[in-house]
Amino acid sequence: MSGKENNMKAEIIAVGTEMLLGEITDTNSPYLARQLAQLGIDIYYQETVGDNPARITALLDQASRRSDLVVLMGGLGPTADDVTKETVAAFLHVPLVTDPVAQEKLTATAARLQHALTPNNLIQAQLPQGAIPLANRTGLAVGSWNTVNGTVYVTLPGPPQECEPMISEQLIPRLAQATHQAIASTMLRFYGLTESVIAAKLAPVINAQTNPTIAIYYQFPDIAVRITAQAADQAAAEALIAPVAEKIKDLLGDAFYGTGEHGSIAQVVGQALIQRHTTITAAESLTAGAFQAALGTVPGISAVFPGGYVTYAPEQKTAMIGVPAALIQQYGVVSTQTAQAMAEGARQHVGTDYALGFTGVAGPDTLEGQPAGTVFIGLASPTGTTVREFHLLGSRNEVRARAVAWGFKMLQDVIGR
Amino acid sequence: MSGKENNMKAEIIAVGTEMLLGEITDTNSPYLARQLAQLGIDIYYQETVGDNPARITALLDQASRRSDLVVLMGGLGPTADDVTKETVAAFLHVPLVTDPVAQEKLTATAARLQHALTPNNLIQAQLPQGAIPLANRTGLAVGSWNTVNGTVYVTLPGPPQECEPMISEQLIPRLAQATHQAIASTMLRFYGLTESVIAAKLAPVINAQTNPTIAIYYQFPDIAVRITAQAADQAAAEALIAPVAEKIKDLLGDAFYGTGEHGSIAQVVGQALIQRHTTITAAESLTAGAFQAALGTVPGISAVFPGGYVTYAPEQKTAMIGVPAALIQQYGVVSTQTAQAMAEGARQHVGTDYALGFTGVAGPDTLEGQPAGTVFIGLASPTGTTVREFHLLGSRNEVRARAVAWGFKMLQDVIGR
Numbered sequence: 048m049s050g051k052e053n054n055m056k057a058e059i060i061a062v063g064t065e066m067l068l069g070e071i072t073d074t075n076s077p078y079l080a081r082q083l084a085q086l087g088i089d090i091y092y093q094e095t096v097g098d099n100p101a102r103i104t105a106l107l108d109q110a111s112r113r114s115d116l117v118v119l120m121g122g123l124g125p126t127a128d129d130v131t132k133e134t135v136a137a138f139l140h141v142p143l144v145t146d147p148v149a150q151e152k153l154t155a156t157a158a159r160l161q162h163a164l165t166p167n168n169l170i171q172a173q174l175p176q177g178a179i180p181l182a183n184r185t186g187l188a189v190g191s192w193n194t195v196n197g198t199v200y201v202t203l204p205g206p207p208q209e210c211e212p213m214i215s216e217q218l219i220p221r222l223a224q225a226t227h228q229a230i231a232s233t234m235l236r237f238y239g240l241t242e243s244v245i246a247a248k249l250a251p252v253i254n255a256q257t258n259p260t261i262a263i264y265y266q267f268p269d270i271a272v273r274i275t276a277q278a279a280d281q282a283a284a285e286a287l288i289a290p291v292a293e294k295i296k297d298l299l300g301d302a303f304y305g306t307g308e309h310g311s312i313a314q315v316v317g318q319a320l321i322q323r324h325t326t327i328t329a330a331e332s333l334t335a336g337a338f339q340a341a342l343g344t345v346p347g348i349s350a351v352f353p354g355g356y357v358t359y360a361p362e363q364k365t366a367m368i369g370v371p372a373a374l375i376q377q378y379g380v381v382s383t384q385t386a387q388a389m390a391e392g393a394r395q396h397v398g399t400d401y402a403l404g405f406t407g408v409a410g411p412d413t414l415e416g417q418p419a420g421t422v423f424i425g426l427a428s429p430t431g432t433t434v435r436e437f438h439l440l441g442s443r444n445e446v447r448a449r450a451v452a453w454g455f456k457m458l459q460d461v462i463g464r
Numbered sequence: 465m466s467g468k469e470n471n472m473k474a475e476i477i478a479v480g481t482e483m484l485l486g487e488i489t490d491t492n493s494p495y496l497a498r499q500l501a502q503l504g505i506d507i508y509y510q511e512t513v514g515d516n517p518a519r520i521t522a523l524l525d526q527a528s529r530r531s532d533l534v535v536l537m538g539g540l541g542p543t544a545d546d547v548t549k550e551t552v553a554a555f556l557h558v559p560l561v562t563d564p565v566a567q568e569k570l571t572a573t574a575a576r577l578q579h580a581l582t583p584n585n586l587i588q589a590q591l592p593q594g595a596i597p598l599a600n601r602t603g604l605a606v607g608s609w610n611t612v613n614g615t616v617y618v619t620l621p622g623p624p625q626e627c628e629p630m631i632s633e634q635l636i637p638r639l640a641q642a643t644h645q646a647i648a649s650t651m652l653r654f655y656g657l658t659e660s661v662i663a664a665k666l667a668p669v670i671n672a673q674t675n676p677t678i679a680i681y682y683q684f685p686d687i688a689v690r691i692t693a694q695a696a697d698q699a700a701a702e703a704l705i706a707p708v709a710e711k712i713k714d715l716l717g718d719a720f721y722g723t724g725e726h727g728s729i730a731q732v733v734g735q736a737l738i739q740r741h742t743t744i745t746a747a748e749s750l751t752a753g754a755f756q757a758a759l760g761t762v763p764g765i766s767a768v769f770p771g772g773y774v775t776y777a778p779e780q781k782t783a784m785i786g787v788p789a790a791l792i793q794q795y796g797v798v799s800t801q802t803a804q805a806m807a808e809g810a811r812q813h814v815g816t817d818y819a820l821g822f823t824g825v826a827g828p829d830t831l832e833g834q835p836a837g838t839v840f841i842g843l844a845s846p847t848g849t850t851v852r853e854f855h856l857l858g859s860r861n862e863v864r865a866r867a868v869a870w871g872f873k874m875l876q877d878v879i880g881r
Contacts, residue, residue: 066510068497069495069496069498069500070679072489077488079486080483081485081487084485084486090484093483095510102508336772339752339774340752342752343752343753344860344861346860353776356772356773356784357756359756359770359772411763444761
């Protein structure tokens with residue numbers, strides 16, 4: 048069954064005065080929208096409303112007449128402002144009842160924190176009578192799923208760290224079941240090609256099929272490609288994805304670096320270094336420590352990363368890692384030769400398997416007559432040194448971020464995925 | 465006149481199917497909401513709708529009956545999907561007409577880019593007859609302001625880089641005029657106090673007055689405090705702000721580091737270093753280069769930052785900057801003594817005025833029996849070295865980010881603002 052055929056019309060109601068004041072940006076709605084789109088469920092309306100029972104009720108009344116799925120997000124907490132669940136219960140003419148599982152979690156949490164459990168706290172375990180509870184793995188307020196007169200009413204907590212897991216782990220599987228579908232999805236991550244190049248290369252495969260679907264996302268500095276398949280069961284859906292993923296990797300070649308919802312080439316390459324017991328250092332000029340700081344985000348990286356240098360000024364390239372002053376004089380700081388000498392000097396001084404040397408022009412001003420975005424990255428290895436020249440786009444910080452990602456990409460190309 | 469008295473009810477309609485698919489997150493609505501809140505204009509409803517004339521018309525019809533200000537954002541571009549302005553014009557029973565200023569900009573831009581001007585492009589210069597054009601400083605699609613039967617209808621472009629300037633430069637001044645107000649606003653930025661401490665310290669001054677208003681924003685790792693005043697003219701509004709800003713700075717003491725919409729203690733302190741010709745270096749362990757990478761975001765920093773060290777492994781603290789191995793052995797890597805020796809070693813090796821040494825436990829695991837979040841920062845100066853011990857909250861990367869910000873704060877405390 049194709050998702051387009053199920054024709055379930057969804058409507059999202061985000062509840063919270065803080066959104067109407069602009070104090071927080073609603074990221075739950077786009078997150079849910081993407082997940083519903085993968086199920087082929089169309090959203091026709093999204094509303095944001097304050098913590099006001101009368102206005103929430105008016106929206107519920109409108110939604111009940113035009114939508115098959117009404118998802119309310121926010122207002123499930125313990126404070127007087129949190130009116131969503133009592134408003135939904137009143138609209139459906141049912142009382143609130145307590146979910147014993149959620150209550151047990153509240154009691155256990157209060158005991159662990161040595162807090163007294165107030166009646167307000169216990170409200171978080173309540174849901175409209177007749178609703179199926181949606182467990183909150185990362186918080187205390189239980190969600191709910193209620194089918195009344197053919198319309199499904201769902202309540203979800205507002206904090207994204209609670210809302211997103213409840214969507215992906217509770218709501219979407221239940222919706223997939225309700226629409227007799229199983230969904231499988233994977234996100235392939237690429238670095239080093241532009242969005243337009245990727246779009247052009249993938250156009251034939253995107254246009255050739257509707258299941259799996261293929262969507263391209265620009266998530267600076269990555270490009271991510273999501274493949275989503277629908278089938279009668281999970282194994283069948285996953286089986287549809289594998290050959291398409293291989294075809295896409297073939298088409299885009301070396302730009303592929305890993306899979307995952309939240310990309311970071313630093314994580315992927317850093318973990319590969321740890322697994323292979325391959326040691327790394329760097330000497331950084333325009334990136335000023337950003338490559339090493341990215342390495343530092345990887346838990347356990349200390350096993351393979353002893354440290355390195357920020358050789359920002361030309362004299363420090365000489366003083367810290369022995370780049371000959373005459374070489375800098377002859378070729379300039381922004382040159383193949385300096386990048387090579389930086390990588391080799393860092394590798395020799397720290398004694399690692401590999402070393403990267405970053406030099407270039409972050410901008411906004413030119414340097415040595417070279418325009419902003421000109422970057423040389425050297426990679427010193429046990430078998431010699433390679434240097435690549437780049438002309439990177441964007442602001443000062445974008446150029447630096449792209450240079451860091453290219454450093455990881457060059458490293459991945461030699462150590463393997 | 466206080467903003468609360470104008471009682472203008474606003475409604476925001478975000479137009480774009482890509483939002484209903486979750487492909488983009490609507491940041492224009494919270495931006496506009498914040499600006500309207502400063503004018504004392506309350507938003508009761510926000511909707512998101514696809515590029516569909518019938519559904520946009522239904523929302524316009526509803527909004528016209530309950531709101532005084534209806535702002536539509538998105539759908540002003542040149543493609544067939546962009547239906548907002550023709551839908552508004554049809555709803556108001558007026559034709560579209562061409563704004564000569566916007567047309568001239570289109571013609572000039574096409575000439576500069578050597579593109580032919582298609583009829584589609586020219587649509588971007590159109591607006592409903594009777595509307596006041598809102599100039600698009602950063603793009604080509606003109607906005608509009610139309611008062612019909614006492615309700616104001618506004619159209620704004622969807623891309624945030626066009627929408628935000630049109631809001632702040634065109635819409636808000638016009639609304640301030642319409643509501644007979646002038647608005648002044650400033651954002652004070654703080655680092656090093658928790659939100660709850662700031663809230664408690666500011667509660668008396670927040671509760672004591674309604675003009676200026678004071679709002680606290682948590683913008684990791686900063687806390688920002690916005691002061692907004694309304695008055696009959698701009699000078700009077702600004703005069704209301706100054707004494708309140710001074711009172712707040714007094715109450716929060718050393719935590720204040722600067723003013724501005726988009727905070728970065730690195731920018732503020734980096735620019736102060738450049739202005740004072742004060743040189744800086746660092747030796748970083750848990751932060752792994754993140755402090756120096758933040759320095760590198762400041763244009764012109766090379767004048768005062770020659771470079772520094774990432775001394776991640778204990779042996780590199782000894783090899784690179786001469787921290788005695790016996791000292792590390794005796795006191796541990798995570799200690800006052802090691803932080804002091806790192807700062808002093810870096811300062812001596814690079815020859816700068818100041819140097820910072822960062823050591824600690826980013827987590828998730830403990831180190832030397834010290835819990836994640838334990839951080840020592842040494843600051844070596846011409847007059848000696850100070851070390852501060854911190855117990856920072858959050859994930860691995862939050863601990864590292866907080867440590868970097870504390871490094872800048874310690875530096876600011878000695879070099880001055």
